[in-house]
Amino acid sequence: MKFQVVLNQLWALCRKDSTIWRSYRSGVMISLLGVVFGLVAWAILGKYTNHPVPEYDTDYISFLIIGILVFNFAVPLATGLQNRLNPWTIETVFMSGLSMPVFVVGSLLWSFIFSTLAIIPQLAIAVVWFGIVLNVNIVSALLAFLISTVIILSLAMMDMGIRVVTKTQDPILWGIVIAQGIASGQLYPVQSLNAYLQGASTLAFGIPFTWIYHLVRLSLLAGASLTDPSTAQAFLEGGVYTVVLFFVCYQIMAWGISRAKRDGTLGWY
Numbered sequence: 001m002k003f004q005v006v007l008n009q010l011w012a013l014c015r016k017d018s019t020i021w022r023s024y025r026s027g028v029m030i031s032l033l034g035v036v037f038g039l040v041a042w043a044i045l046g047k048y049t050n051h052p053v054p055e056y057d058t059d060y061i062s063f064l065i066i067g068i069l070v071f072n073f074a075v076p077l078a079t080g081l082q083n084r085l086n087p088w089t090i091e092t093v094f095m096s097g098l099s100m101p102v103f104v105v106g107s108l109l110w111s112f113i114f115s116t117l118a119i120i121p122q123l124a125i126a127v128v129w130f131g132i133v134l135n136v137n138i139v140s141a142l143l144a145f146l147i148s149t150v151i152i153l154s155l156a157m158m159d160m161g162i163r164v165v166t167k168t169q170d171p172i173l174w175g176i177v178i179a180q181g182i183a184s185g186q187l188y189p190v191q192s193l194n195a196y197l198q199g200a201s202t203l204a205f206g207i208p209f210t211w212i213y214h215l216v217r218l219s220l221l222a223g224a225s226l227t228d229p230s231t232a233q234a235f236l237e238g239g240v241y242t243v244v245l246f247f248v249c250y251q252i253m254a255w256g257i258s259r260a261k262r263d264g265t266l267g268w269y
Helices: 002-023 025-048 060-078 080-084 090-095 100-130 138-166 171-183 190-195 200-204 208-220 229-263
Strands: none
Touching: 002 100, 060 100, 060 138, 060 171, 060 208, 100 138, 100 229, 138 171, 138 208, 138 229, 171 200, 171 208, 190 200, 208 229
16 A cells, blocks of 8 residues: 555656646757757767777767767766756645655656657667667666666765755766766777876776766677676675665765754755
């Protein structure tokens, strides 16, 4: 019975956001066109500078487009709770009996569904128009998707916990997003960082987004199988990293909410 209540709460939050999104037709059109035009612009850049990427047994255009798709999927979701925190709703939300995890997941659910569905036509465009070559391992891809989802959820929880205390931007998530654009492998392999600083590619795996880019590319471009020891090790290390990140971020969220309640500033934002 309690599980059914949680499912109803999650669906209600998702349906609310979906209704709001669909009610602004111009916004819907802009967001859809932005997905296509943004992908095309980056793909043209990749085609212009195309060269092999041996780390994933692929070419640069395929490497780049997968990176852009992951960015379009992951970063907006990780920062998606920012628009949900305001003094007019947050106290009411917690007074309604929603638990913190339900509020976080439910508030991101519609964006998650839309972003997931939006990847399908983007991949189709990339394959048909720009000739990217996919070598997909279904099992690895599903596991990479699961790990990526938990990482995104973790960052969203951390962002919420810090923002309800600071009442402004979350400097930690801001720093992570900036770092991912530079050193997480979005636009170029992290191995190329070693040309500027020896060992930088290893340090890059301290950035959560690096694991998302790496595991997704292994499963979609390199066809990496979990029966391969090196692939299994990569996914194991990524899984351990994700579990630790989730625990830390959940504790930060719980601390932030508790601190704001104790200070009487939960509605100040």
